[in-house]
Amino acid sequence: MPELLSLDQAERLSIEQVHDLYGKYVSRSQVSLIGTFGFGRDLVESAEGAWIQLRDGRAVLDFTGGVGVLNHGHNHPRVLAARDRYRQQRRMEVHKNYFSPYVAALSHNLAALLPGDLNISYFPNSGAEAVEGAVKMAYKYHAGRRGTVLHTDIAFHGKLMGAGSLTASPEIHFDFPQIPGTDSFAYADLDSFHLALERHTDSQGRSDVYAVVLEPFSASSLRECPADFLYEVRRICTEQDIVLIFDEVYTGWGKTGELFHFMRHPGLVPDVLTTSKSFGGGKSSISGYITREPVFRRAYDNLGDATLHSTTYYGFGEETATALAAVSVAVEEDFPGRARKLGELLSAGLADLAARHSGLVASVAGRGALHGVYLRQGPTLPKAVRDLIPLSLAKDPQVTAKLLTGAVIAALYRDHNILTFFGSNQRIALIVSPPLVAGEEEVQIFLRALDDVLSRGVRRLLTDFVREKISAAKAVR
Ligand SMILES: Cc1ncc(COP(=O)(O)O)c(C=O)c1O
Numbered sequence: 001m002p003e004l005l006s007l008d009q010a011e012r013l014s015i016e017q018v019h020d021l022y023g024k025y026v027s028r029s030q031v032s033l034i035g036t037f038g039f040g041r042d043l044v045e046s047a048e049g050a051w052i053q054l055r056d057g058r059a060v061l062d063f064t065g066g067v068g069v070l071n072h073g074h075n076h077p078r079v080l081a082a083r084d085r086y087r088q089q090r091r092m093e094v095h096k097n098y099f100s101p102y103v104a105a106l107s108h109n110l111a112a113l114l115p116g117d118l119n120i121s122y123f124p125n126s127g128a129e130a131v132e133g134a135v136k137m138a139y140k141y142h143a144g145r146r147g148t149v150l151h152t153d154i155a156f157h158g159k160l161m162g163a164g165s166l167t168a169s170p171e172i173h174f175d176f177p178q179i180p181g182t183d184s185f186a187y188a189d190l191d192s193f194h195l196a197l198e199r200h201t202d203s204q205g206r207s208d209v210y211a212v213v214l215e216p217f218s219a220s221s222l223r224e225c226p227a228d229f230l231y232e233v234r235r236i237c238t239e240q241d242i243v244l245i246f247d248e249v250y251t252g253w254g255k256t257g258e259l260f261h262f263m264r265h266p267g268l269v270p271d272v273l274t275t276s277k278s279f280g281g282g283k284s285s286i287s288g289y290i291t292r293e294p295v296f297r298r299a300y301d302n303l304g305d306a307t308l309h310s311t312t313y314y315g316f317g318e319e320t321a322t323a324l325a326a327v328s329v330a331v332e333e334d335f336p337g338r339a340r341k342l343g344e345l346l347s348a349g350l351a352d353l354a355a356r357h358s359g360l361v362a363s364v365a366g367r368g369a370l371h372g373v374y375l376r377q378g379p380t381l382p383k384a385v386r387d388l389i390p391l392s393l394a395k396d397p398q399v400t401a402k403l404l405t406g407a408v409i410a411a412l413y414r415d416h417n418i419l420t421f422f423g424s425n426q427r428i429a430l431i432v433s434p435p436l437v438a439g440e441e442e443v444q445i446f447l448r449a450l451d452d453v454l455s456r457g458v459r460r461l462l463t464d465f466v467r468e469k470i471s472a473a474k475a476v477r
Pocket residue numbers: 125126127128129131156157158159215219247248249250276
């Protein structure tokens with residue numbers, strides 16, 4: 001028998017052993033990459049709310065929001081209770097021969113919370129699967145008679161082949177094969193949208209576009225579509241019978257101050273809405289797409305097509321039971337209101353820091369519990385720093401912003417035990433994204449720490465960071 005590591009042994013691995021196993025069996029390059037940003041040297045013991053407890057006893061304030069997963073914070077007690085209860089009652093998992101009461105209840109609750117006739121739900125496991133399911137359904141809605149799907153020039157919809165074909169973020173920088181018939185328009189730009197539609201309209205005025213997929217708030221670039229743009233896109237899609245898909249995989253469940261970002265705009269209803277991340281309360285890997293009734297009925301609702309789209313884990317018991325609890329928490333604990341309050345504190349605090357550190361901070365942007373701090377491109381790098389970095393990086397037009405943002409993130413972690421992360425869709429940003437269970441005190445801890453780090457100035461931040469990067473890279477090699 002091969003010698004297998006037990007759960008017990010896994011929990012007792014040292015960081016060196018974890019690096020070693022990652023290097024051999026997961027990804028060597030991931031170990032190097034995370035190391036050069038000053039991370040990956042600590043192991044987590046436990047996590048609760050906005051705080052992570054490291055094995056070495058340090059408490060880290062988590063302002064990453066778990067990249068959208070942690071609106072509920074770590075290990076929300078009601079989310080944990082739902083999972084414990086499910087297990088204690090020995091509930092059944094996946095089965096094709098029985099209906100799931102959890103899927104039934106979760107679908108009901110989504111229909112009750114969402115506007116219009118967004119009534120029919122399907123629950124796969126990741127954001128990209130939800131996007132692909134939505135686009136596939138739109139194609140089927142038109143019975144294969146239309147062949148074009150439009151996305152925006154800053155879109156991020158995931159990294160599977162299909163969702164990746166609809167993604168324009170530089171995070172996907174390799175030419176994978178594309179699903180056929182994709183085209184793009186400039187984000188929030190009506191003229192560009194009209195031009196894209198015209199490119200796919202024949203001389204008889206018939207559109208070949210079956211779907212438009214759009215993030216009303218682009219979490220990766222912190223931009224949002226103005227109301228008039230969204231209403232006009234909705235009007236045109238209705239007029240031309242194009243399925244309008246809003247991707248709120250990231251922004252759902254209160255993050256920007258409404259249950260879903262598009263609900264800021266009265267009367268605006270997409271044909272399909274995608275969700276994931278905090279839908280699972282930080283515990284379950286569940287996503288969903290919720291469809292307007294006539295679209296679903298025409299696409300799939302007949303006996304012949306009833307299983308045309310399915311996945312093995314659709315209706316996974318514990319995942320949907322967890323999502324039921326996560327959704328109740330988001331509603332009953334008023335996550336949208338919490339996000340608005342956090343947003344007021346962050347907007348005011350970050351604007352103040354931007355004014356006081358105007359040599360370093362170019363601008364700030366965001367809404368609710370999702371903000372970005374953009375650091376300046378210039379001044380040119382100090383020679384001491386240029387001499388330390390690879391030539392290819394030195395030639396990157398965004399090199400200063402990249403290094404400075406990396407330096408601020410590393411210093412916040414190293415010197416203040418605060419975790420933030422790096423946004424890199426077109427412009428480089430320091431992403432500030434507290435969980436919605438964070439309070440004013442945590443925001444003030446963060447703002448004071450950022451003030452301290454920015455006070456060090458460009459030269460010291462860069463020199464410290466590059467030196468540390470080099471020694472970290474040597475250590476992992
Ligand atoms: C708006 C949006 N759509 C889709 C995805 C893809 O989700 P997943 O990584 O779960 O596939 C993401 C992930 O960050 C996202 O932000």
